[in-house]
Amino acid sequence: MVIAWIGYCLLISGLLALAAFATERALGHFRKPVRWGWFAAVVGSVTLPFAAFLAPGLLPGIGAAPWAPLAELSEPVVVSSAPAAAEPTAWFGVGAMSALAGGVWLLLAAGMLLYLGRAYRRLRSEMRTWTPGRVLGSPVMIADDRGPAVVGIRRSVVVMPRWIPELEDRLLRLVFLHEREHQRAGDHRLFATAVAALVLMPWNVFLWWQVSRLRLAIEFDCDRRVLKQGESPRDYADALITVGGRVSAPLLAAAAFAERKPAVEQRLRRMTEPLARLRIPRTLGASGLAALAIILVLGVPQPEASMDAPAPRDAQAEQPTFVAYDTPPVLENGGEIHQVLMRAYPSELKNAGIGGRVEMWLYVDLSGAVANHELKTSSGNEALDRAAAEVVRQMRFRPARNQGEPTAVWVSQWLTFQVI
Secondary structure, X not given: OHHHHHHHHXXXXXXXXXXXXXXXXXXXXXXXXXXXXXXXXXXXXXXXXXXXXXXXXXXXXXXXXXXXXXXXXXXXXXXXXXXXXXXXXXXXXXXXXXXXXXXXXXXXXXXXXXXXXXXXXXXXXXXXXXXXXXXXXXXXXXXXXXXXXXXXXXXOEEEEEOOHHHOOHHHHHHHHHHHHHHHHHOHHHHXXXXXXXXXXXXXXXXXXXXXXXXXXXXXXXXXXXXXXXXXXXXXXXXXXXXXXXXXXXXXXXXXXXXXXXXXHHHXXXXXXXXXXXXHHHHHHHHHHHHHHHHHHHHHOOOOOOOOXXXXXXXXXXXXXXXXXXXXOOEEOOHHHHHHHHHHHOOHHHHHHOOOEEEEEEEEEOOOOEEEEEEEEEOOOOHHHHHHHHHHXXXXXXXXXXXXXXXXXXXXXXXXXXXXX
């Protein structure tokens, strides 16, 4: 269901945001670049859920226990059922809510795309009014009230406001050096990629926070690179305060010298704060938190594919579809099936250390027998897929129940063959 996928995306994004924040704290204690952790969180928040949707089983979880050979079962997951008793139809069911959530998602994405498109067109129109100029002997574009910033994706330019020559030479040089550092490092392209990610998930509050933190981290790193060249922190702070009081609204996906007052204040604190005492213990703690968040990301169970249409009541469903049930089926011969798994594991693959995971659809009838099965997610090895089919045929379940009556259901079941 769409709602389940939205929840999955939010959970993944929240954990990646936690990992990026902890990474920033760990690296910041040693004055190391921090923007890449936030960029990785932005990219992961978009790519991991889409990868999980397009390639189920790609992120199978943390893995198996450390003994060998290993063949294991996941807990069965009920994905459809045929209720034994008729139920009143809700005026606004799960399928309708899922359809509404999907529609809102598309509308928000379209609105975000329209907003960015209009902002880009306004910027292109405004750029026609900019005039070529020179600052400290280098070519720049002069705008009435834009900049200092780096603008452009393929061919970037430094844009300076018309009042920039009014700055003292020492401050002007630092402002220009900052923008040249942005241009050299490609920070404007990094941030533009993050803004583009928002088009895919405009409702994702954690993604918006990640993009905001990425913008700030880009400035942290650029400040650090400038000061590393031996520039005076006092002069640099003066430049930030002076320019920060005169900048216009931020440019779309641009790397700018100074923007919002809170961001300027945070940059000043980051520049002037002394290295923390007990840096190593703090760094180890932050690194451990980041590692824990990544492990949780890998272990988050993926939601099943969307299945909102009701299945036929008195017929075996050709395709699993979600229908109400109140008690799922329970595997009754788990010990026997574990032995079957071990015997079914092809010996040539076991000896060669070749394993894999297979996901099967099982149709558990009213008696608890597996009346039908089909492959859902292949391991990529036909021999393992055949072994999995052999195993599931011998499973016996306590049947699912709906309102106290046995109910036929489809079950999604993972089988893992692995040699550690």
